[in-house]
Every structure is written in C-alpha cells, then in structure tokens.
Amino acid sequence: MVAKTFGSAVSGVDANLITIEVNVGQGTSFYMVGLPDSAVKESQQRVESALKYFGYRMPRQKVVINLAPADIRKEGSSYDLPIAMGILQASEQVEFPELEQYIIMGELALDGKLRPIKGVLPIAIEARKKGFKGFILPSENAQEASIVNNLDIIPVKTLEEASQFLQGDLKIDPLITDTRDIFYHSLNESEFDFADVQGQENIKRAMEIAAAGGHNVIMIGPPGAGKTMLAKRLPSILPPLTLQEALESTKIHSVAGKLDKNGSLLAQRPFRSPHHTISDVALVGGGGNPQPGEISLAHNGVLFLDELPEFKRTVLEVMRQPLEERKVTISRAKVSVDYPANFMLIASMNPCPCGYYNHPDKECVCGPGIVQRYLNKVSGPLLDRIDLHVEVTPVKFEEMTSTRKSESSQKIRERVITGRERQKERFKDNPEVFCNAMMPSHQVKEVCAINDAGKVLLKTAMERLGLSARAYDRILKVARTIADISESEQIKVEHIAEAIQYRSLDREGWAG
Numbered sequence: 001m002v003a004k005t006f007g008s009a010v011s012g013v014d015a016n017l018i019t020i021e022v023n024v025g026q027g028t029s030f031y032m033v034g035l036p037d038s039a040v041k042e043s044q045q046r047v048e049s050a051l052k053y054f055g056y057r058m059p060r061q062k063v064v065i066n067l068a069p070a071d072i073r074k075e076g077s078s079y080d081l082p083i084a085m086g087i088l089q090a091s092e093q094v095e096f097p098e099l100e101q102y103i104i105m106g107e108l109a110l111d112g113k114l115r116p117i118k119g120v121l122p123i124a125i126e127a128r129k130k131g132f133k134g135f136i137l138p139s140e141n142a143q144e145a146s147i148v149n150n151l152d153i154i155p156v157k158t159l160e161e162a163s164q165f166l167q168g169d170l171k172i173d174p175l176i177t178d179t180r181d182i183f184y185h186s187l188n189e190s191e192f193d194f195a196d197v198q199g200q201e202n203i204k205r206a207m208e209i210a211a212a213g214g215h216n217v218i219m220i221g222p223p224g225a226g227k228t229m230l231a232k233r234l235p236s237i238l239p240p241l242t243l244q245e246a247l248e249s250t251k252i253h254s255v256a257g258k259l260d261k262n263g264s265l266l267a268q269r270p271f272r273s274p275h276h277t278i279s280d281v282a283l284v285g286g287g288g289n290p291q292p293g294e295i296s297l298a299h300n301g302v303l304f305l306d307e308l309p310e311f312k313r314t315v316l317e318v319m320r321q322p323l324e325e326r327k328v329t330i331s332r333a334k335v336s337v338d339y340p341a342n343f344m345l346i347a348s349m350n351p352c353p354c355g356y357y358n359h360p361d362k363e364c365v366c367g368p369g370i371v372q373r374y375l376n377k378v379s380g381p382l383l384d385r386i387d388l389h390v391e392v393t394p395v396k397f398e399e400m401t402s403t404r405k406s407e408s409s410q411k412i413r414e415r416v417i418t419g420r421e422r423q424k425e426r427f428k429d430n431p432e433v434f435c436n437a438m439m440p441s442h443q444v445k446e447v448c449a450i451n452d453a454g455k456v457l458l459k460t461a462m463e464r465l466g467l468s469a470r471a472y473d474r475i476l477k478v479a480r481t482i483a484d485i486s487e488s489e490q491i492k493v494e495h496i497a498e499a500i501q502y503r504s505l506d507r508e509g510w511a512g
Contacts, residue, residue: 001024001092003085004021004086005020005104006019006102006104010122011337012255012338016069018068021068022086023066023090024061024091028060031062031063032044032067036079037074039076043083046110050109051088054158054159061091063087075289078105078107080107085104096163096166102132102133102154103127103132103136104137105117105137106137108159112158115138117137118254118255118256119254119255120137120254121254124147124151124153127148134152135152135154136154138156146175147265155172183243183265190235190236190268193236194207194407194408196233197230197233198402200392203219208415208485213435214438215388216347217345218308218346218348219346220505222359222393225392226392230392231306231346234271235268235269236409236413237409238269238413239413241268247265248300252339253270253297270302271301272295272298273304273305274294276307278315279315280318285330285339288332290330295328295341299341299343302343305348306348308347308377309377317382323345324385326341326342328340353370353374383505389502390502415485419481423484441473447480448477448480451490451493454496458475458500467500467503471503476491479495483495
C-alpha cells in the first residue's frame with residue numbers, strides 16, 4: 001500500500017513543499033530515495049524505536065520512502081514524524097482519514113517524544129499558501145507557527161499524540177495567538193533609552209540624523225567615551241517595525257534557530273554585535289548547508305562592529321557588496337540562496353592602538369606613522385560606504401554628575417519618524433529606495449539640489465579640509481536628511497555645514 005504525507009524543506013528564508021511517499025510491499029529491505037542527507041537517512045532507527053515504544057511495529061517488508069521532488073536536497077531530522085505517520089498508514093496499522101490535509105514536521109526521540117525544529121515560520125507560510133488545513137508540529141514550535149493565521153496549528157508532544165489526533169481519537173484545539181495585538185503592544189518597548197545618557201549631545205544629534213536617513217556611522221574616540229553605550233541605544237530611536245518588516249526579520253531568525261520557545265513576531269529592530277574574531281562565513285552566511293550570517297540576522301535593524309580595525313581585513317571586505325545591494329547571495333555547486341541584508345552599520349574604533357590620539361587630557365604614546373597604519377586597517381572602499389564619521393570625546397565630570405534630564409528616545413524617535421515620512425513620500429515611486437542613504441547617484445543631483453551659497457561652502461570645505469571626492473555624495477545625502485528632520489523643503493547652507501563636519505576621516509592630515 002502507498003501512503004502520502006507532506007513536509008517541507010527550507011531554502012533561504014522560504015520553504016518548498018515536500019511530498020513523502022511510503023510504499024510497503026513484498027520484500028525485506030528499507031530504501032530511502034529523493035536526495036536525503038545522512039540525518040534524514042538515519043531517521044530509520046529513530047522512527048523504528050519510537051514506533052516500538054508506543055506498541056506499533058516497523059514493517060518487516062520492503063519499505064520504500066520517496067521524498068519528492070527529488071532534485072531538492074532534504075536535510076535535517078525534521079522528517080522523522082511524517083515518515084513515521086506514512087509508515088503507519090502504508091502498513092495498515094492505523095487509518096488516518098485526513099493525513100493529506102496536514103503538513104507534518106518534527107524530530108523524534110527514541111522514546112517517541114518530539115524535539116523542536118528550525119524554520120517553522122516559513123513552513124507555516126508555505127502550508128497556508130498551498131491550501132493545507134493545518135500544520136502538525138512539536139509543541140515547542142507552536143507559538144512561532146501561530147504567527148500565521150488561517151491555518152490550524154496542532155501542537156503535539158509525542159508520536160502517539162499525533163497518531164491519535166489523525167485517527168480522530170484525540171481532540172487537540174488549534175493554537176490561536178493574537179499576534180498583531182502582542183506585536184503592537186511590544187513595539188515601543190526598549191531596554192535602553194537616550195534619557196540615561198548624560199552629555200554627548202553632538203553624538204546624539206549624529207545618531208538622530210543616522211536613524212532618520214538610514215545612514216551608516218563610524219564613531220572614533222578613546223576608551224570609555226561611551227561609543228558602545230550610544231550604539232546600543234540607536235534601535236530605540238529608529239522607526240517602529242512594520243508588520244511586513246517584522247515578518248521578514250522573524251523568518252530569518254526562525255531559519256537560523258534564534259527564536260526562543262515563546263517565539264512570536266519580532267517587535268523590536270534587531271541589534272547584532274559580533275565579536276571581532278568572527279569569520280567571514282559567520283558574518284555574511286554560508287556553510288555546507290547555507291545559513292544566514294550576522295548581517296542577515298541584523299536585517300531591518302543594526303549591525304554594530306566594535307573596535308573595527310581589530311576585525312580581519314577579509315571579514316570587513318566581504319561586507320562591501322551587501323552594504324550596496326542590501327542582500328547576500330550564497331552560491332554553492334548545487335544551490336544558490338539569497339538572504340536579505342538591509343541593515344544599518346554602526347562601527348566604533350579607537351583613534352590609535354593606545355586609544356588616546358587627540359585626547360584632551362591624556363597623551364598618545366604611539367610612534368610616528370603608527371596612527372596612520374592603524375587607521376589604514378579599515379579600507380577606503382569600506383569607509384566610502386559610511387556616511388557619518390563622528391569624533392566621540394570623553395564626558396566631563398560636570399556633565400556626568402548633572403541632574404538635568406536628557407531628552408528621551410521617544411522624543412528623538414518622533415523627529416526621526418517625521419523625517420522618514422518625508423522620504424517615504426519622496427521615494428514612493430521607487431520601491432527599492434525608502435530612505436536617503438539608499439539613493440542612487442543619479443538621483444542625488446535631483447533630490448539634493450543646493451543653491452549657489454551652498455555650492456560655494458561645499459567647494460571651500462572640500463579644498464580647505466582636503467575632503468576626498470567620495471565625500472561629495474555622502475555630504476549631500478546627509479544634508480538632505482538634516483533638512484528633512486528640520487522639515488525644510490530646501491537644503492540650506494546650515495544643513496550643508498553640519499553635514500561637512502561629519503566627515504572626520506576624509507580630512508587630509510587627520511591622523512598626522
């Protein structure tokens with residue numbers, strides 16, 4: 001007899017429907033075909049042990065299991081449960097009237113209990129798209145799958161529960177979660193707030209501009225000046241996630257297995273801060289079974305690289321293309337996977353190896369040329385993709401002990417949202433661009449037109465400060481964002497002047 005069950009294979013951040021056909025007939029062998037990897041092939045032992053634990057039997061006949069389509073590689077142990085259900089039906093030990101109306105996924109323990117799996121959210125989305133009645137899965141993954149509406153999410157803890165439910169002997173109520181209510185109630189929650197930061201008003205202003213225009217930022221300053229503290233608070237002033245953005249980010253974290261047991265839609269923008277010993281594969285993604293890297297986990301959020309020159313040169317260089325294209329393409333001999341990577345890059349660094357170059361009080365002990373060599377660890381092409389260079393100075397004692405309340409993240413966020421709304425209207429005809437930082441060069445001249453006084457100021461600044469040609473477009477984009485925050489239709493001279501000061505590392509002679 002032939003039985004048919006359905007599962008799913010995750011590719012990138014999407015899922016493909018997998019048909020699991022089980023045929024039990026004359027013979028004594030066990031065959032599994034359809035491009036399974038070792039983990040899928042090993043399901044025979046797990047399934048046999050789980051069936052015996054609950055009083056079922058593994059057929060002592062010829063068992064052929066086909067995973068279709070055969071040109072898609074099947075990986076992992078999540079096919080255990082649908083294979084077990086197919087064997088029970090094909091061997092006529094039980095009758096499952098609605099077996100083909102459900103997608104079934106789950107890893108079996110030897111005692112028949114179900115272990116959680118990765119990539120549940122894209123599988124649930126695919127199940128609804130294909131018109132399935134429901135999704136039977138481990139109970140620990142049910143909360144995550146319940147994000148998808150119009151699909152019965154059936155949480156089960158053991159193989160026996162799944163079997164009894166499909167036979168109709170056990171009633172399991174579908175898990176229903178008001179995801180949107182939870183999402184909207186959590187939108188404005190934030191662990192960090194700019195109200196806790198004393199002083200550093202110029203850095204807060206730079207962060208506000210970066211958040212409003214989606215600009216990348218690098219902060220240069222001595223140890224203990226507050227670079228990491230400021231970076232951690234950036235997500236609190238970014239515009240709230242939309243439902244579409246939250247779904248995109250949650251899918252990536254689901255595929256990577258980064259959601260907790262009570263996983264629901266991500267309500268806050270991601271903040272990823274990898275250590276400087278990270279490899280290039282861990283940063284951009286990859287591996288034999290391609291997985292999303294840190295830059296994809298930071299999609300719609302912030303990627304913070306602390307002590308930028310300490311990262312390996314190859315690691316930093318692989319970011320150049322994702323920063324431009326907002327996605328990562330991982331190519332292997334038999335598969336090519338795209339992961340979204342639309343993130344804001346926030347980097348910090350000391351000005352020199354000892355950390356005290358240009359410090360107002362402490363003297364730098366680095367020898368001649370060492371400062372420049374240290375800065376040269378960060379390549380020009382990477383700096384070319386960073387719009388704001390901000391010098392961070394230590395907070396004075398008077399500011400640190402002041403009782404004056406600093407401006408809260410919520411107030412700053414309101415101005416950021418105002419700026420983003422203007423940009424949304426400006427780029428409404430271009431779905432690929434939704435903030436000033438993403439503007440292509442040909443659009444800069446049109447959107448960032450400046451008057452004669454602005455041109456004179458910009459020319460003077462480039463000549464006197466020794467600004468490089470690559471700084472020109474960046475200054476205009478930042479000036480456009482400053483004008484948007486100020487609710488100004490035109491870019492004024494003061495907007496250009498403020499944008500110019502955020503190009504520290506482009507100045508000739510900055511490092512001596």
